[in-house]
Amino acid sequence: MSYRAPVSDFRFLLANVVNFGLLAKTDHFADATPDVSDAILTEAGKLCEEVIAPVNRAGDETPSRLENGRVRAAPGFAEAYAAIAEGGWVCVSAPEEHGGMGLPVTLQTAINDMMSGANLSLQLNPLLTQGQIEALAAHATDELKALYLPKLISGEWSGTMNLTEPGAGSDVGALVTKAEPKGDGSYTISGQKIFITWGDADFVDNVCHLVLARLPGAVPGTKGISLFLVPRNLPEASGNPGVSNNVRVVSLEHKLGLHGSATCVMEFDGATGWLVGEQNGGMAAMFTMMNNARLGVGCQGIGIAEAATQKAVGFALERKQGRVGGTGTIIEHPDVRRMVTQMRAETFAARAIALDTALSIDMGHATGDVDWTARAALLTPIAKAHGTDIGHEMAQLGIQVHGGMGYVEETGAAQFARDVRVTQIYEGTNGIQAMDLVARKMMDGGAAAFALLDEVEAGAEAAREFLPAMAEPVWKAAETLREATEWLVEQEMQDRFAGCVAYLRAFARVLGGHYHLKAALAEGGSGARTALARFFITRILPEHQGLLAAVGEGAGGLFDLSVEDLEAV
Numbered sequence: 001m002s003y004r005a006p007v008s009d010f011r012f013l014l015a016n017v018v019n020f021g022l023l024a025k026t027d028h029f030a031d032a033t034p035d036v037s038d039a040i041l042t043e044a045g046k047l048c049e050e051v052i053a054p055v056n057r058a059g060d061e062t063p064s065r066l067e068n069g070r071v072r073a074a075p076g077f078a079e080a081y082a083a084i085a086e087g088g089w090v091c092v093s094a095p096e097e098h099g100g101m102g103l104p105v106t107l108q109t110a111i112n113d114m115m116s117g118a119n120l121s122l123q124l125n126p127l128l129t130q131g132q133i134e135a136l137a138a139h140a141t142d143e144l145k146a147l148y149l150p151k152l153i154s155g156e157w158s159g160t161m162n163l164t165e166p167g168a169g170s171d172v173g174a175l176v177t178k179a180e181p182k183g184d185g186s187y188t189i190s191g192q193k194i195f196i197t198w199g200d201a202d203f204v205d206n207v208c209h210l211v212l213a214r215l216p217g218a219v220p221g222t223k224g225i226s227l228f229l230v231p232r233n234l235p236e237a238s239g240n241p242g243v244s245n246n247v248r249v250v251s252l253e254h255k256l257g258l259h260g261s262a263t264c265v266m267e268f269d270g271a272t273g274w275l276v277g278e279q280n281g282g283m284a285a286m287f288t289m290m291n292n293a294r295l296g297v298g299c300q301g302i303g304i305a306e307a308a309t310q311k312a313v314g315f316a317l318e319r320k321q322g323r324v325g326g327t328g329t330i331i332e333h334p335d336v337r338r339m340v341t342q343m344r345a346e347t348f349a350a351r352a353i354a355l356d357t358a359l360s361i362d363m364g365h366a367t368g369d370v371d372w373t374a375r376a377a378l379l380t381p382i383a384k385a386h387g388t389d390i391g392h393e394m395a396q397l398g399i400q401v402h403g404g405m406g407y408v409e410e411t412g413a414a415q416f417a418r419d420v421r422v423t424q425i426y427e428g429t430n431g432i433q434a435m436d437l438v439a440r441k442m443m444d445g446g447a448a449a450f451a452l453l454d455e456v457e458a459g460a461e462a463a464r465e466f467l468p469a470m471a472e473p474v475w476k477a478a479e480t481l482r483e484a485t486e487w488l489v490e491q492e493m494q495d496r497f498a499g500c501v502a503y504l505r506a507f508a509r510v511l512g513g514h515y516h517l518k519a520a521l522a523e524g525g526s527g528a529r530t531a532l533a534r535f536f537i538t539r540i541l542p543e544h545q546g547l548l549a550a551v552g553e554g555a556g557g558l559f560d561l562s563v564e565d566l567e568a569v
Contacts, residue, residue: 003053005045005114016522018355028366044111051083053118059260071200071262078203085155090126098149109358116303120419121260125198127296131289132159139277139285157206162193173221179213189268199264200249206241207232227282228273246271257418297427298383301391304420308398309343343394345536349512350390357383374448381433386508388423434500446489456514470537474513484548495554506547513541
């Protein structure tokens with residue numbers, strides 16, 4: 001079964017669940033009308049179905065390779081990328097003054113979701129470029145913006161993020177890459193970076209690396225890190241890529257999945273670079289890119305969940321096994337029906353979280369309202385962690401629906417599981433996202449969380465008259481989460497961190513119930529979306545109770561087993 005872009009799902013969500021209409025009421029996004037958004041989604045969907053998805057399998061079977069120091073992409077990737085670039089799809093939310101469309105991040109998020117479901121390995125390339133565009137637009141000098149942004153936005157050049165080193169993974173402050181001023185405004189960059197996605201590509205004219213490094217005399221830790229723009233080729237005054245910089249790909253990683261995407265070990269050997277942002281302010285500048293990428297990675301998980309769901313439903317509608325009525329296929333078995341319905345319900349809820357996060361980013365940008373900005377900040381780690389958790393879990397469920405055939409590579413079900421697994425790890429592991437949620441995002445005493453829970457409870461109150469059987473459990477779940485949050489913000493960090501993963505998932509469960517309830521209400525309380533909402537609220541939402549019970553244990557008992565106990569054989 002070939003991939004179908006879920007354009008109708010996005011139309012419904014934007015119109016009825018995440019209040020996309022608010023954007024058109026602002027001066028900044030006055031042109032983001034339903035007609036515009038519908039046209040964008042329709043055309044992006046066609047691109048995903050007709051151009052990007054057909055080369056997905058080739059990327060898995062014929063991976064990117066390193067040849068004479070250059071990365072050679074999988075068959076068909078160059079042509080598919082060219083279609084993305086020529087259509088202006090690399091970054092539709094990029095600023096208009098540099099050649100972008102200036103459209104809402106919400107629409108970019110929907111496009112990223114569809115591209116991820118169609119071909120995650122290829123989608124990684126424009127995703128990282130989007131993050132670099134945002135970082136440069138926010139922190140680079142006018143000269144750097146004028147030279148690099150038009151090329152990145154057009155897709156002629158691509159962007160990367162260079163944080164991780166052999167001795168510095170999640171602990172970014174341990175990095176040792178060095179930067180030395182050359183006296184002409186540029187710097188020499190020396191060091192090695194690992195796990196660099198699309199560190200090189202033969203389908204773009206230049207690859208631009210954002211590299212974290214230390215200036216002479218910089219203090220240890222993250223406060224002594226600066227950010228530099230280091231191109232593969234040094235641009236000429238005309239803007240054309242010039243001579244090669246002292247940047248090379250040492251090797252490519254051999255990975256569980258994402259074979260079509262080149263994951264590079266990069267060597268910077270006195271390469272020329274330019275400072276982005278303030279000296280020793282690299283983390284602040286890089287976080288602009290990372291926050292963009294975290295939402296994008298959440299969408300990668302959701303896109304894979306969608307693709308896995310489509311393939312599982314298609315298989316279940318064809319596979320005949322056992323004595324069943326109806327269609328005579330396995331979709332009539334209660335447990336198979338449970339699995340595919342869960343896949344559809346989970347994907348909808350995670351997608352709604354991501355779109356609501358994007359809408360909050362857009363509204364904060366358009367209005368300057370700090371409440372929208374706080375809402376976006378709170379939702380970002382939830383969107384990233386839960387979106388990728390759901391991607392992984394739905395890919396596994398998809399294999400289960402296929403049975404033994406799911407374990408056979410020819411069906412394609414296994415590729416989803418292999419490709420999506422890393423999304424729970426990169427751009428900040430999901431454990432780190434959860435720690436961020438209960439620590440940095442709770443520095444306001446939980447104000448942003450309580451404001452969001454007020455929305456959930458108000459929505460449930462509004463639905464009580466029409467859908468009481470669904471409204472009541474959503475309201476109660478929100479109140480239980482409120483009580484847990486009140487307790488959490490009073491605890492020491494060790495106790496917060498001990499239950500942070502469970503807390504994030506519980507929050508996502510409550511939000512999922514909220515969005516499904518809104519969908520049922522918009523449908524009028526009768527129909528497929530109402531049935532899906534009922535499934536989520538009665539069978540999935542109750543999970544929040546056990547999760548919050550675990551949160552309430554804090555760190556108690558977590559360290560009762562000694563290291564010796566844990567390593568005992």
